[in-house]
Amino acid sequence: MxxxxxxxxxxxxxxxxxxxxxxxxxxxxxxxxxxxxxxxxxxxxxxxxxxxxxxxxxxxxxxxxxxxxxxxxxxxxxxxxxxxxxxxxxxxxxxxxxxxxxxxxxxxxxxxxxxxxxxxxxxxxxxxxxxxxxxxxxxxxxxxxxxxxxxxxxGTVGLFYNVDYVTEPVTSWSILWDEQYKDKILMFDNPRDAFAIAQMRLGFSLNTTNSGEWEEAAMLLKEQKPLVQAYVMDQIFDKMESGEAWLAPYYSGDAGVLVEENDSIEFIIPEEGTNFFVxxxxxxxxxxxxxxxxxxxxxxxxxxxxxxxxxxxxxxxxxxxxxxxxxxxxxxxxxxxxxxxxxxxxxVFVNLPAETSALIDTLWAEVKMGGPGDAAVLIAIIVVFLGIYVAIIIWKKRKHKREMM
The missing domain is CATH 3.40.190.10 (Periplasmic binding protein-like II)
Structure with a gap:
């Protein structure tokens, strides 16, 4: 040295x-x-x-x-x-x-x-x-x-892919929506990075305050969800190195680990552009x-x-x-x-107004749960269980009163 x-x-x-x-x-x-x-x-x-x-x-x-x-x-x-x-x-x-x-x-x-x-x-x-x-x-x-x-x-955000399984040219973020790679795609487990990829596909600013554009990006992420194996952060290392996953967005600095240690993994910055971060x-x-x-x-x-x-x-x-x-x-x-x-x-990401940040949090929760429909189902299930619980409590109290009489 x-x-x-x-x-x-x-x-x-x-x-x-x-x-x-x-x-x-x-x-x-x-x-x-x-x-x-x-x-x-x-x-x-x-x-x-x-x-x-x-x-x-x-x-x-x-x-x-x-x-x-x-x-x-x-x-x-x-x-x-x-x-x-x-x-x-x-x-x-x-x-x-x-x-x-x-x-x-x-x-x-x-x-x-x-x-x-x-x-x-x-x-x-x-x-x-x-x-x-x-x-x-x-x-x-x-x-x-x-x-x-x-x-x-x-650094920048780019796209890792395994050339043993992804043989077509990789140039665009759109490959993360390709159905032939279902269950082999990883996605960021944080809203700002995940939304950024959808926004770049749609041609929107990463710092837009237009609620309609955030909702449109959320719809794109919901369409992708059935194809995603897992939402991850550092877990990308094990999943990509083992071949468990074939496609994943992540930060450029980690290319030093993934690309150098595995000849099958390549890294590109997609043609739509990307996030520059400090x-x-x-x-x-x-x-x-x-x-x-x-x-x-x-x-x-x-x-x-x-x-x-x-x-x-x-x-x-x-x-x-x-x-x-x-x-x-x-x-x-x-x-x-x-x-x-x-x-x-x-x-570069900038801090967004409070109302935009709140919208992002809501939309991200919907993406992770599969959409507002799934959220409604979950709420309905919780309400049913609460109803059953209350009914049991009332029944026990009435039974106790009868026994005391």
Missing amino acids: KKLVSLLLLAALLCTVLVLPVSADEADGGWDFSEEYPDAEPTGVTINVYNWGEYISNGTEGSLDVNAEFTRRTGIGVNYTTFDTNESLYSKLAGGGADYDVIFPSDYMISKMIAENMLEELDFSNIPNFEYIDEQFRDPDYDAGSAHSVPYTW DAMCIPAGSAHKAEAEAYINFMCDPEIAGANMDYVGYATPETAAKEYLEPETVENPIFYPDEETLRNTE
């Missing part, structure tokens, strides 16, 4: 960068920082970090254990847990029972949380490595002035360890750490400097870093 340069030196809670020679471990392809950074004294502080699943370098397969390295350098502990959708992240925080210090929401969810005062403003004097974030990722529409977020990764690091309002959380974000922005992290995760980095620590074939791979023509045919 190539030689590595530029090391991060953290002092107490604030971080400064020194440029020192470092090399990767030649024997096992791992990352070794032990000689340059002696262990820090434990601070007695542990931060709670909440991230997507399969979204950080964890020390397996010779990779850098990012959280362990942060603790070793700073003495700050990390309690690390994962979520699978932006909506589940939001529900956890909005419910008030969560106590997190660093979270990793996507663009549209960041703007929603800002609007609801759910995020802390960042103190960038504690995050000097923000200077490495490329200009195009600063001051985004979802967070004016980058006041509440620091980009972590970016996931970023934020601090929830009321964090008990804000300075330590900022130290963590700063650590994650160090180009060498970011490079080691993305080398394992596979997603695109928002730091040009971090690409110096990635293999050239990764940086040149259009799956991870699409060309400008492809990127021009993408759209």
